[in-house]
Amino acid sequence: MKRVILMLLLLLTCAVFSQKMVTRSGEIKFDATVPGALEEVIGTNKTVSGVFDKATGDIVVQAMVKSFKFKAPLMEEHFNENYMESDKLPKATFKGKIIGYNGKPGTFDVEGDLTIHGVSNPIKTKITLIGDGDKLVLSGTFVVKLADYKIDVPALAKKTLATTAKIVMKLPFETKS
Numbered sequence: 001m002k003r004v005i006l007m008l009l010l011l012l013t014c015a016v017f018s019q020k021m022v023t024r025s026g027e028i029k030f031d032a033t034v035p036g037a038l039e040e041v042i043g044t045n046k047t048v049s050g051v052f053d054k055a056t057g058d059i060v061v062q063a064m065v066k067s068f069k070f071k072a073p074l075m076e077e078h079f080n081e082n083y084m085e086s087d088k089l090p091k092a093t094f095k096g097k098i099i100g101y102n103g104k105p106g107t108f109d110v111e112g113d114l115t116i117h118g119v120s121n122p123i124k125t126k127i128t129l130i131g132d133g134d135k136l137v138l139s140g141t142f143v144v145k146l147a148d149y150k151i152d153v154p155a156l157a158k159k160t161l162a163t164t165a166k167i168v169m170k171l172p173f174e175t176k177s
Helices: 002-017 073-083
Strands: 020-033 042-053 058-064 091-099 106-116 119-132 135-145 161-175
Touching: 020 058, 042 161, 091 119, 106 135
Parallel strands: none
Antiparallel strands: 020 042, 020 161, 042 058, 058 091, 091 106, 106 119, 119 135, 135 161
C-alpha cells in the first residue's frame, strides 16, 4: 500500500510541476509578394513543431522547409531548390524566450535566434498568448529581410519576389503528458 501511495504522489508531483507544452500542428505562413505583382509568393507550413516551457518562458520552434506548400508547384520547386536549398538546409528554427510570461493570456515580447537557410540572427517581436490551463495558442507576425539570411533575389524574380518576407505564426500548444 505504501508503494502505491508513493507512486501516486510521485505521478501527481510530476503532473503538477510539468510546465512543458508542445505542438506538432503549428502553422507558419510567409508572404514575400511584391505589391501589385500578378503572382502571390505565399508559402504555408501546417506541420510546425515546438516546445514551450511555461515555468521559464523558453520556447523552441522548428519547421521543415520542404513542408511549405504553395499554390503553384513550380514556385514550390524554385523555393526548395533555388532559394532555400532545402536538401542541404532542411530546417528553420527559433530558440528564444517569452519575456515576462506570467501564466496568463496577453501580449508579450519574445526574443531569440531565428535560423533560416543556415544563418542565425537575433530577433525581437511581439506575440499574443490566448488560452489557459492545458492549452495555449501563440500567435504573432514579424518581417525578415531575405538578404539577412543569405537568400538572394535574382534580377528576373524582383518583379514577383520581395526582398522581405512577412511571417505569420499560429502555434497551438498543449500540456505534455
